[in-house]
Amino acid sequence: xxxxxxxxxxxxxxxxxxxxxxxxxxxxxxxxxxxxxxxxxxxxxxxxxxxxxxxxxxxxxxxxxxxxxxxxxxxxxxxxxxxxxxxxxxxxxxxxxxxxxxxxxxxxxxxxxxxxxxxxxxxxxxxxxxxxxxxxxxxxxxxxxxxxxxxxxxxxxxxxxxxxxxxxxxxxxxxxxxxxxxxxxxx
Numbered sequence: 001x002x003x004x005x006x007x008x009x010x011x012x013x014x015x016x017x018x019x020x021x022x023x024x025x026x027x028x029x030x031x032x033x034x035x036x037x038x039x040x041x042x043x044x045x046x047x048x049x050x051x052x053x054x055x056x057x058x059x060x061x062x063x064x065x066x067x068x069x070x071x072x073x074x075x076x077x078x079x080x081x082x083x084x085x086x087x088x089x090x091x092x093x094x095x096x097x098x099x100x101x102x103x104x105x106x107x108x109x110x111x112x113x114x115x116x117x118x119x120x121x122x123x124x125x126x127x128x129x130x131x132x133x134x135x136x137x138x139x140x141x142x143x144x145x146x147x148x149x150x151x152x153x154x155x156x157x158x159x160x161x162x163x164x165x166x167x168x169x170x171x172x173x174x175x176x177x178x179x180x181x182x183x184x185x186x187x
Contacts, residue, residue, distance in 0.1 A: 001096075002028075003037040003155035005165035006045035009164040013046070013082055014053055018166045021187050025164060029094050036095040038086065041147065050078050098158035110153060115146050118176050120169070144169045144176075152179055 004025070013020035029036045054075050061067050089095035100107055120143015126129045128135045144152075148169055162183040163170060171186045173179045 001037050001143050001160050002034045002162045002164050003091055003160040005151055005167060006042045007166040009168060010049050010163055011044050037098045037160050038095055040099050041150055046082060051075050100154060100157040111146055111150050114149050114176055120172055156182055
């Protein structure tokens with residue numbers, strides 16, 4: 001059972017630089033090699049990013065009602081595609097919708113207790129990914145966010161063998177006690 005981080009689904013649905021790798025992972029699920037575990041947190045992230053990326057990718061033609069309706073239509077179409085794919089996979093037994101079986105208060109307490117002592121890395125950084133040029137050298141913090149830790153909790157509590165993600169921060173999960181047996185595959 002593989003817990004698919006939202007980055008896998010988003011690359012598959014929206015076609016970014018990891019789309020080919022995401023398609024291969026989806027093929028593993030479609031062919032019955034693995035069962036994808038998907039939490040409500042993953043679904044919420046996917047829906048939020050679909051809305052943002054589709055909107056921000058559109059060429060600006062003026063803030064008209066027609067332009068808004070066109071963007072909303074694309075967002076609804078991509079959302080429908082995701083929900084249809086998920087429904088089909090769940091119906092075929094190739095995916096499971098999972099969430100920890102505990103109160104929200106306990107879930108947040110657990111997240112905080114794991115996140116508070118954890119500290120990622122401070123790195124040297126001298127590149128701007130927006131303008132694709134070198135910049136003045138500065139510091140950058142790299143590490144897991146609280147949502148990443150919640151994904152790890154969801155995966156562990158759902159008996160996942162593996163977390164699959166394109167988010168390199170997941171490679172630091174071994175720094176947090178209790179996630180040693182969970183294989184993390186960052187592609």
